Amino acid sequence: MDISVESVRGNLELARELMDRAIRSAGGENGTVRVMAVTKTHPAEVVGMAVKAGADMIGENRVSEGGRKVRALGRDLAEFHMIGPLHTGEVRQAVRDFHWIDSLDRVDIASEIARRTVEKGEEQPGLLLEVNTSGEDSKYGYPPDAAELEDVLGDIGGMGLRVSGLLTVGPLGASDREVRSAFALLRKLRDELAGRCGIPLEELSMGMSDDFQLAAAEGATTVRLGRFLFGPRRR
Known part of the structure; x- marks a missing residue:
């Protein structure tokens, strides 16, 4: 697939149309799901095309690769999200280059983020907790346990982070029913935690190229699309 502004724009429009259809079928309201363009392995040029096509959220899986693109294009071009695993030694660069860290799964990482931002009076990134709703060993994230997550949110809030x-x-290779169950679990966890902790927790980032319509039907606020927008990844 040749990537162009026109091809990405068409795929963005198709994604939104498919999500609207899925949401209507589930009895929900349309127009509430944002599309994050995931540009892992693609050059900065493709990020620029995505933004010109109408994408205002860009997701990157690796701090070093994504950071190079952010610095080449300018941090104000779009809302840049770190969506891959983050190590303690990468926090300094991550909070410098990315507006959001969506894959927070360790309190020590949160502590380092607070040290780099709150304690210095600098801008804090937006934060999402990653939850492993499928139980697969290959995946990152906290277990879907409301009591444990309540404690984690308390610890992170105590650091001055939100x-x-x-x-x-x-889940990979699962039936639609199993995939929807994993997404529904995240939504239910969010609702329970919001009630327990008094924190809005507005964002639900779930759904990728193979399952984003199911995620939209289950209440996603953001879906993360790479292959659907750009075709196969470059190696």
Whole structure:
């Protein structure tokens, strides 16, 4: 697939149309799901095309790769999200280059973020907790346990940081029913935690190229699309 502004724009429009259809079928209201363009392995040129096509959220899986693109294009071009695993030694660069860290799954990482931002009076990134709703060993994230997550949110809040929602990755090779169950679990966890902790937790980031319509039907506020927008990843 040749990537162009026109091809990405067409795929963005198709994604929104498919999500609206899925939401209507589930009895929900349309127009509430944002599309994050995931540009892992694609050059900065493709990020620029995505923004010109109408994408205002860009997701990157690796701090070093994504950071190079952010610095090449300018941080104000779009809302840049770190969606891959983050190590303590990468926090300094991550909070410098990205507006959001959507894959927070360790309190020590949160502590380092607070040290780099709150304690210095600098801008804090938006934060999402990653939750492993499928139980697959290959996936990152906290277990879907409301009591444990309540404690985590309390610890992070005590550092002066604010968590705005949750992220999950759907199970691989599963039936639609199993995938929807994983997404529904994240939504239910969000609702329970919001009630327990008194934190809005507005954001639910779930759904990728193979399952974003199911995620939209289950209440996603953001879906993360790479292959659907750009075709196969570059190696």
